[in-house]
Amino acid sequence: MFLDIRNLQVTFQTETGAVRAVNDLSLSLDRGKTLAIVGESGSGKTAAALSIMGLHGSSARIGGSIKLDDQELVGADDETFRRLRGDKVAMIFQDPLTAMHPHHRIGDQIAEAYQAHYSAKKQDVRRLILDMLDRVGMTDPKRVYASYPFELSGGMRQRAMIAMSLVCNPDLLIADEPTTALDVTIQAQIIDLLADLQKEFNSAVILVTHDLGVVAEFADDVVVMYCGRAVESGQAEQIFDHPGHPYTQGLLASVPRLDQERGMLVAIPGTPPNAGLTIEGCPFAPRCSRTQDVADDLCRSVLPPLVGIEDAHTAACHLAANDAEGRR
Amino acid sequence: MIGYVLRRLAFGLMTLWFISLAVFILFYVATPGDPALMFAGEYATYEQIDLIRTRLGLDQPLHVQYFTYIGNLLRFDFGTSFVNQEDVLATILRRLPVTASLAFGTVAIWVAIAIPTGVFSARRAGRLPDRLVTATALAGMSFPTFVVGTLLFYVLFFVLTNAGFPVFPSGGYVAFTRDPLEWLRHMLLPWMTLAVVGAGTYTRIARGSLLETLNQDYVRTARAKGLRENKVIYHHALPPSMTPVITMMGLDLGGLLGGTIITERIWGLNGVGSLAVQAVETGDLPTIMGTVIFAAFFVVAANLIVDVIQVLRNPQITL
Numbered sequence: 001m002f003l004d005i006r007n008l009q010v011t012f013q014t015e016t017g018a019v020r021a022v023n024d025l026s027l028s029l030d031r032g033k034t035l036a037i038v039g040e041s042g043s044g045k046t047a048a049a050l051s052i053m054g055l056h057g058s059s060a061r062i063g064g065s066i067k068l069d070d071q072e073l074v075g076a077d078d079e080t081f082r083r084l085r086g087d088k089v090a091m092i093f094q095d096p097l098t099a100m101h102p103h104h105r106i107g108d109q110i111a112e113a114y115q116a117h118y119s120a121k122k123q124d125v126r127r128l129i130l131d132m133l134d135r136v137g138m139t140d141p142k143r144v145y146a147s148y149p150f151e152l153s154g155g156m157r158q159r160a161m162i163a164m165s166l167v168c169n170p171d172l173l174i175a176d177e178p179t180t181a182l183d184v185t186i187q188a189q190i191i192d193l194l195a196d197l198q199k200e201f202n203s204a205v206i207l208v209t210h211d212l213g214v215v216a217e218f219a220d221d222v223v224v225m226y227c228g229r230a231v232e233s234g235q236a237e238q239i240f241d242h243p244g245h246p247y248t249q250g251l252l253a254s255v256p257r258l259d260q261e262r263g264m265l266v267a268i269p270g271t272p273p274n275a276g277l278t279i280e281g282c283p284f285a286p287r288c289s290r291t292q293d294v295a296d297d298l299c300r301s302v303l304p305p306l307v308g309i310e311d312a313h314t315a316a317c318h319l320a321a322n323d324a325e326g327r328r
Numbered sequence: 329m330i331g332y333v334l335r336r337l338a339f340g341l342m343t344l345w346f347i348s349l350a351v352f353i354l355f356y357v358a359t360p361g362d363p364a365l366m367f368a369g370e371y372a373t374y375e376q377i378d379l380i381r382t383r384l385g386l387d388q389p390l391h392v393q394y395f396t397y398i399g400n401l402l403r404f405d406f407g408t409s410f411v412n413q414e415d416v417l418a419t420i421l422r423r424l425p426v427t428a429s430l431a432f433g434t435v436a437i438w439v440a441i442a443i444p445t446g447v448f449s450a451r452r453a454g455r456l457p458d459r460l461v462t463a464t465a466l467a468g469m470s471f472p473t474f475v476v477g478t479l480l481f482y483v484l485f486f487v488l489t490n491a492g493f494p495v496f497p498s499g500g501y502v503a504f505t506r507d508p509l510e511w512l513r514h515m516l517l518p519w520m521t522l523a524v525v526g527a528g529t530y531t532r533i534a535r536g537s538l539l540e541t542l543n544q545d546y547v548r549t550a551r552a553k554g555l556r557e558n559k560v561i562y563h564h565a566l567p568p569s570m571t572p573v574i575t576m577m578g579l580d581l582g583g584l585l586g587g588t589i590i591t592e593r594i595w596g597l598n599g600v601g602s603l604a605v606q607a608v609e610t611g612d613l614p615t616i617m618g619t620v621i622f623a624a625f626f627v628v629a630a631n632l633i634v635d636v637i638q639v640l641r642n643p644q645i646t647l
């Protein structure tokens with residue numbers, strides 16, 4: 001397994017107490033594959049992704065294990081992470097405007113990413129970057145090279161960000177909601193570009209997103225996160241065809257689907273509990289419509305473990321095993 | 329860009345005009361006592377006083393006086409001192425090197441202390457070294473200049489000299505052009521006097537601003553690229569975080585060039601500040617007015633320069 005995360009815990013020390021952003025998260029990813037992490041805002045997606053890069057500040061405590069190519073990253077020193085970042089693992093951020101240095105030229109920002117790990121002649125680096133800019137679909141690479149971020153459109157900026165992340169040909173690319181800050185028309189272009197480049201570079205991709213449409217199109221595997229926990233994981237078709245967790249079912253129901261006439265938009269009622277609280281039972285129980293199907297009010301007293309409901313497909317719900325049985 | 333500079337320039341000139349107007353009202357309209365009496369001194373006859381009044385134009389209607397006043401200002405004619413009949417502008421310019429040495433040296437020391445200390449502190453935010461720096465800065469900030477000056481005078485001049493190590497002079501000024509080393513020796517203690525007070529302020533500003541910048545997304549991106557931490561700090565975070573420091577520097581430099589009264593007094597520096605004090609003590613109106621307008625000029629000019637520098641630092645503003 002190329003990336004293997006076991007029982008990841010991310011806890012932030014804050015003035016008001018500890019906030020557990022990621023709780024007991026396990027996932028794995030093969031080379032060249034795409035894993036989507038989906039979940040509502042605040043479910044810990046970014047916190048999990050940043051742990052792989054060692055990009056958390058000093059207020060974060062990381063527990064569990066993250067193995068990349070059999071190298072343990074939890075507790076690794078700064079220099080180990082520094083060598084990894086941008087070279088073996090690269091990241092694309094949500095908002096390319098704030099993620100780029102406002103006073104540095106695009107070309108210089110990309111060159112820096114390359115030169116942090118490899119030394120080459122100036123002209124060679126320049127040629128490489130112009131080539132990268134061309135590959136991410138820039139029509140005038142030379143102009144973009146000399147531009148400042150504010151001089152580009154949102155879509156162009158994200159393309160430049162993608163060029164920056166791929167310049168060292170990383171084995172793993174983490175894209176944290178790469179299209180959220182963009183116009184709807186541009187979103188599809190960027191996702192298509194990412195999918196194409198993934199094939200071209202054969203990188204593994206972790207795609208963090210709210211957008212289940214993107215997941216269906218692009219991901220091999222899916223992890224659904226709720227309140228810092230994985231509540232369901234499996235192959236994309238499995239999750240879409242027969243979601244095992246009421247939360248996933250709710251998420252899917254809230255996506256307008258093209259194949260259904262007049263797709264009904266059903267939002268999941270309520271909001272996730274505060275990450276600072278420790279919850280008895282299932283964190284989704286207060287919003288769940290199926291708790292009455294479970295005997296003894298188990299949902300509010302016992303945290304449901306992840307149970308296998310079919311090959312490679314698990315869900316953390318007291319009902320999941322039964323449901324799967326019923327389907328068979 | 330040119331348009332922006334011209335607008336700022338126009339604004340600066342407007343400010344100067346307002347200040348000159350305020351000075352006029354203060355000294356020509358609202359002054360208690362007769363300027364001609366002050367000029368003439370105690371033993372003048374009535375005829376002499378009348379003569380002086382005519383010569384100073386004080387017998388003219390107020391609007392005529394104002395136009396004479398503003399016309400003189402525009403020709404950089406600040407008049408002559410009541411006390412020694414010397415040209416006011418010449419006197420100020422002769423004393424300017426003293427004040428400029430003090431001002432530029434002080435600001436240079438502030439920044440030279442504040443930036444490394446601010447970086448050191450921000451990189452260890454919330455930990456013990458940071459807390460120590462912050463507390464020290466606060467202590468420095470809360471010392472009045474005259475206390476620091478007196479302490480330095482006592483310890484570094486008096487005690488050292490009595491112990492047989494006359495490292496520092498008790499005061500005075502030696503021109504840089506005459507003897508750079510002596511200039512330095514004479515300026516060190518005055519600089520330190522002002523440095524203690526300002527370095528703390530600047531350190532806190534630099535630390536706070538850098539901390540804020542370190543939380544920016546683009547700093548995270550710099551780290552995500554695998555850049556070394558020093559490069560992240562000095563190339564990505566520090567330059568944008570200097571904006572408030574540069575602004576403060578401009579304001580303070582402008583203020584210091586107008587004259588520093590206490591420090592000049594303690595160290596016997598005959599700069600613009602002590603000139604202003606002497607002028608007030610002797611009721612030397614033209615010199616008072618000259619030093620006030622001169623100080624205002626530096627504040628306005630420094631503001632203008634700072635604004636232009638800030639624009640030049642930001643590629644987003646190009647015109």
Ligand SMILES: Nc1ncnc2c1ncn2[C@@H]1O[C@H](COP(=O)(O)OP(=O)(O)OP(=O)(O)O)[C@@H](O)[C@H]1O
Nearest residue numbers: 012014019021040041042043044045046047048275
């Ligand atoms: N540096 C931090 N200090 C304290 N709490 C944090 C910090 N970063 C994240 N959190 C908390 O951790 C939880 C998970 O945050 P995270 O950013 O991982 O969510 P997310 O799933 O990426 O959400 P979004 O979709 O809005 O990006 C949130 O409750 C958040 O408030």
Ligand SMILES: [Mg+2]
Nearest residue numbers: 045046047176
């Ligand atoms: Mg996020």
